[in-house]
Amino acid sequence: MTEAADRWTAVDDFLVGALGTEDDALRAARAASHAAGLPAIEVTASQGGLLSLFVRMVGGRRVLEIGTLGGYSAIWLARGVGTGGRVVTLEIEPKHAQVARENVDRAGVGDAVEILLGPAADSLDTLIAAGGEPFDLVFLDADKQNNARYLTAALRLTRPGSVIVVDNLVRGGGARAAAEGGSDPAADGARELLDLVRKEPRLTATAVQTVGGKGWDGFLLAYVG
Template sequence: MDKEIFSQVDKYISDLLAPEDDALTDTIKSLEKEGLPQQSVSANQGKFLQVLMIACNAKKVLELGTLGGYSTIWLARALPDNGKIITIEVDKHHGEVAQKNIDKARLSQKVDLRIGKALDLLPEIIAENGEPFDLIFIDADKPPYTEYFNYAVQLSRPGTLIVCDNVIRAGKVLDENSTDEKVQGVKRLNKMLSENKTVTATILHSTGVKEYDGMAIAVVNRIDPLHLKQ
């Protein structure tokens, strides 16, 4: 099967179930105009995040890696009126572009955009001692994914969903000798997930308009995971 069919089917699904409005298409256009990388989730992935949000009744969400705010807009739109999302971005320019896009989408009241390194800001969020998050989306730099995940668990409650993007990397995770630090970062996370007793996790791999990749999805256990073992 050639790659073209995956893009066409992705478009078929997004036309049906994840149509973009001006706020979303303008956000994607702003990336090019402002010199940001085209690394946003796809429309279908944005919709998938919304489905997860609604399934876990998410009112409080944390995102690592804002870029231009494309995924933030999908996430914020699935929040109830009193819902909030904190999104963390290290790059000031990315943050400025994202804030404009969030304002244009009329979501400023729901979005708390924080500029800084995730590894610096996460302990601050823990120190704030607020309510746990219902869903955490990890989509920042890949080498510290395991550390991000461990912080995410500390900010969770039983039932919280933790979603980590780009953990298959076009199948490069199969390469045992990969020296790519992004591949090494996600492999370390995937291995940790296989041993972690606090969460129940899987990886959904996917093709589409983007490169072949996958999202790890973990739910913080409500019950002893041992009963799930065969």
């Protein structure tokens, strides 16, 4: 890590400790995921707390997550929807889904979390075909090059007033490469996503860069009008 990244991590750790952001259940989920060999690419505690607050701020009762991993962010989202709320989370890797199921159950939010195993594009088609209640918040955090496709599906699964959050815009999502004129899949994916957001009349959006325990990153926040 660079000296700057070390300092961002130290300050993030300080803030999480000072605010008591992460409790034992969340720490246990993170540890169990790492012990099971899952990649350490879950949101930070600070980011999880922000997601949970976004859900509360929109009065969210139904949340859709694309990219479960070990269920760390799903626990935060489930806490946001509260008792009687629902989090549907999509995951392609059976092992990730299994670890996530154990983690959400151990964290006491298992009843609120439904994990759909399979490629997200297929699960999204199934959800659209089922025609259920709209989601209040959608969190995109899977294979970033398909974010435009997932955003298009999210627009069919939400309602005016819903919120869409896209993670890793800078780190894995390619906005940095796009800004520098790159043309790898991540950069092209970021351009496609940003074009779609700009041209979609239902969306009002902004993108915010962040630094913290996972380095230099950023997220896109979009409001469905």
